[in-house]
Amino acid sequence: HAVELLKWLSQFGEIGIITNGIHVTQTLRINNSPLSPFISFVSVSEECGFAKPDVRFFEHSARMARNFSKERALVIGD
Numbered sequence: 001h002a003v004e005l006l007k008w009l010s011q012f013g014e015i016g017i018i019t020n021g022i023h024v025t026q027t028l029r030i031n032n033s034p035l036s037p038f039i040s041f042v043s044v045s046e047e048c049g050f051a052k053p054d055v056r057f058f059e060h061s062a063r064m065a066r067n068f069s070k071e072r073a074l075v076i077g078d
Contacts, residue, residue: 006038013072016041018061020051041065 006015015038019026023044030042043061045051050060058075062068 003034003038006035010038014040014065014067016043016061016065018043018052018057018075020045022046 009015017026017030017039019042021044023046026044027042030036030039041064043057043064045057048057048060050057052058062070062073
């Protein structure tokens with residue numbers, strides 16, 4: 001029910017994906033996913049040189065969001 005969840009969450013704020021890995025691979029996966037319409041940005045560790053759980057990767061990802069607030073952010077991991 002991931003599509004339904006993202007549809008519901010998108011009513012409350014921006015949705016981004018933060019992921020370790022190779023930019024080309026991760027971007028292709030997301031762009032070919034039914035989740036794609038709900039994703040406003042994709043932050044891939046390869047782009048900034050740091051991987052999760054390094055705080056610098058989360059800081060890099062936060063700068064990609066339009067209106068980021070730590071107090072209002074929700075991070076869901078797998």
